[in-house]
Amino acid sequence: MRKIKLSSQEKETEKDLLAGIYTPVKDDEFQSIAEAIAHRKKDAVLNIRINSKDLESIRQKSKKLGIKYQTFISEVLHKVAL
16 A cells, blocks of 8 residues: 655644544534535636736735735635625
8 A cells, every 4th residue: 555645734643533622513514514614615717917916915915914816816806706
């Protein structure tokens, strides 16, 4: 059997799981979480042209937040779309 290489975050999660830190959730709460995840699924591709200074500003803001700039753009578009 091949050994799976885990990222540091995955290793931390695995350690917490084995230590019993996570607890089971009720079925209705699990369903609510599953629906929220499904709702946020990205299933379309968008290619746009953007001013390079705007893009740099977006990259700096996303870096401050500690997220990837494409994720940041997706979140901003999601909020506008609601």
